[in-house]
Amino acid sequence: MKIYENTGNKDTRSGFGDGLTELGQTNKDVVALCADLTGSLKMNAFANNHPDRFFQVGIAEANMMGMAAGMTIGGKIPFTGTFANFSTGRVYDQIRQSIAYSDKNVKICASHSGLTLGEDGATHQILEDIGLMKMLPGMTVINTCDYNQTKAATLAIANLHGPVYLRFGRPKVANFTPENGTFEIGKAVLLQEGTDVTIVATGHLVWEALEAAKALNEKGISAEVINIHTIKPLDEEAIIKSVQKTGCIVTAEEHNYLGGLGESVARTLALHHPTAQEFVATNDTFGESGTPAQLLEKYGLNAENIALKAEKVIKRK
Amino acid sequence: MADTQHLKYLVTQVRRDIVRQVHAVSSGHPGGSLGCTEFLVTLYNEVMDHDPSFQMDGVNEDLFFLSNGHISPVFYSVLARAGYFPVEELSTFRKLNTRLQGHPTTHEDLPGVRIASGSLGQGMSVAIGAAATKKLNGDDKMVYTLHGDGELQEGQIWEAAMYAAANKVDNLIATVDVNGQQIDGSTDQVLALGDLSNKFKAFGWDVVTIEKGNDVDAIIDGINDAKTLSGKEKPVCILLHTEMGNGVDFMMGSHAWHGIAPNDEQLADALSQNPETLGDY
Structure with a gap:
């Protein structure tokens, strides 16, 4: 039996944040938008390194999704960041019309998904988001398992043309997949x-x-x-x-x-x-x-x- | 001085295109389309620097986003007559397998359309995003939008309006078609919009009002005023006062023709009021 070693608990959202930071250095077309949750999404480093490519939209997720769609026109690759609930249910029609139906190259990055958001309770713990997103024609839906894989996925989706929903979470969990491993979208x-x-x-x-x-x-x-x-x-x-x-x-x-x-x-x-x-x-x-x-x-x-x-x-x- | 005679010919021809498109499929939205005909004809033929060979990215071009997508008949006619696609294709409007869907979409690769619209309230956000990308790319062209006044009842519009002012999106000119009508009645009856000019000003926008929104010369002057105000750290709003159904007498003066098509007799009447100028499709 294969033994997997937990190299130390880490949060998947930090994998996203660190992946985004790396993309900031390596891909000048990557831009990031956040709806007043920069710290929670671990987007601070990107925001500090690239203030011109970071867009703080305030508590206005619908506008964020529309802006992200518009930013693709002219070649940018927008990554939106907020909680999973506000990344999907709150903005379903904006994603459906302005992003999915419009074939826009937007990466919807969602933290605090599922029950493990914890004490904030049911208003924030979305358990329906995979379903909402997978029903949209053309949407790629990814749910990563640990820090390393979330970082790898963040890097990988920048190279996939088309809308992506990337789902991760809040708590520190076992980190056991290879560091700097490759991430093949669609490959079990x-x-x-x-x-x-x-x-x-x-x-x-x-x-x-x-x-x-x-x-x-x-x-x-x-x-x-x-x-x-x-x-x-x-x-x-x-x-x-x-x-x-x-x-x-x-x-x-x-x-x-x-x-x-x-x-x-x-x-x-x-x-x-x-x-x-x-x-x-x-x-x-x-x-x-x-x-x-x-x-x-x-x-x-x-x-x-x-x-x-x-x-x-x-x-x- | 602009060649407004040519624009007026175009306006008449586009009106014919609009009523013929909706008549052919007994569906569509002629009222708002006719009300915005002069504006869109002027924008595409007198104002915008744009390339009908069409690249989605629109680099170094002015961009236009139709937020109230239901007025697709006028949008399609103006695009076709500007050279984006053959005018004959207008005969496929709303028919199975058409690129001219009931509401505009990028999904069928129709040249000239950069975003799907129809579900209201989303176009201003998209335009702000496109305007931000233009700034990042060092592209000094403008981004234009058109919205219905009823559409301003959608909350997302005001999220976008707040963002644009707070972030000095000054390469954006958003036009509101103030015709005072929506599906269920007048905007005052359905949900009164209040003082739109002061609302946009309070949000931090510069506002230009075009009282004669169905007059080509007034539209040119108004858009020129708006362009003069652009680039000064504030977004610019044009309040374009129009008559729904303009140019077809029995469609004017009420909300009745928001979303219904003329019958054969009504079509003949509408066409007789707008004699062919540049050739029907």
């Missing part, structure tokens, strides 16, 4: 080979999936773990290939089961390889206040529940 990452069950996870739940695989291994169950950082376009081939071997699958995400990764996987399998599936996701509910760890436990978004669902789905084979 096989983390653990196994034969009894496939676990595909995205975002913060990738580390939990690895922990679950360890626990299952101690029980004599061999779990294959795949990191799906790109939810759209989905690496269908990697998923189908894995379930052809294991015969069952668990999907894990910090998102509502409606509209999330699990539904995309279910569609793929229904079309190509019908397979028993269990979902680790929130159950059509809003979140609430609490620490990230408490919330993940209460809503069943942790290694323990992934392992339980794995055992359950194996019985359904």
Whole structure:
């Protein structure tokens, strides 16, 4: 069994901030817009290094999305930064018309997604954003798992022409993917080979999936773990290939089961390889206040529940 | 002195294009289109420095964004007659597989369109972004927008207006079509806009009012005034007072023709009031 080392807890949003800082030096066309959350999004370094290319728009997210769309006309690559809720639900129509339908090269970068935003509670904990964004034609949807991967993804999306939703979070979590690793948009990452069950996870739940695989291994169950950082376009081939071997699958995400990764996987399998599936996701509910760890436990978004669902789905084979 | 006779011929021909487009598909928005015909004809043929061979990036060109996308019939006609695409293509307006969608889009690669619009209130933000990019690129051309007055009921407009003034976006001239009408009635009946001139001034804009917004000479003077005010650390707003349905007598004076098409008889009447000048499509 492959052992992954946590090189020290770090927040994914800092991966974004550090990636953006690097882009500031390497790509003169990159501009950044922020709606009064520069510190939270870790955009200070970019703002300080490139004041002419940083646009503080105030608490006006709709205007920010429209401006970002307009800035592409003339060749800029705008990165918008605010919380996931204000990056999607609040501005859905602006993204739909001015960015997605208008084919604009805007990178919508969203922190504080999901329950792990914590104590601020349900008003800020969006669990519907993956669904909102993946339904938009032409939108690439990425949810990264740790600091290193978020930094790599930030660099990679600057080179992809077209609208992107990049989702990351607030808490410090295990950092275990390679430093300065390559990020292939749309390409699943096989983390653990196994034969009894496939676990595909995205975002913060990738580390939990690895922990679950360890626990299952101690029980004599061999779990294959795949990191799906790109939810759209989905690496269908990697998923189908894995379930052809294991015969069952668990999907894990910090998102509502409606509209999330699990539904995309279910569609793929229904079309190509019908397979028993269990979902680790929130159950059509809003979140609430609490620490990230408490919330993940209460809503069943942790290694323990992934392992339980794995055992359950194996019985359904 | 501008060749306003040619502009007036164009205005008459564009009016014909508008009513013929909407008549052919029994749908579309003739009222606001007719009200803004003189303005858009003047902007594209007398004011803007633009290239009909069309590059999306519009570097070293003046740019125009139509924020009230429902007046697509006038936009399409003006673009076609400025050479962006063949005028014959106006006959495809709103038909299946057309580039001339009900509301303008970039999605079908129609030359001249740089942003989709239709859902209201978004064009000023887009224009501010484009204006910011022009400044970053050292491009000293202008960015123009057109908005409906009813559209100002959308909150995003005022987010954008606040931003533009606070950040000295002075390469932007935003025009509001003040026709006092919207779908459900007059703007006063639906949601009164109050004193627009003082609202924009309070937001930090310079304001130019064109009282005769259907008069080509008045429009030229007004836009020239606005251009004189540009580049002075303030965005500029033109309040363009127009008559919805202008040039077709039975479409004027009410909101009734905001979004309905003339029947055969009404079309004939409208065309008789606007004799062919430059050739129908």
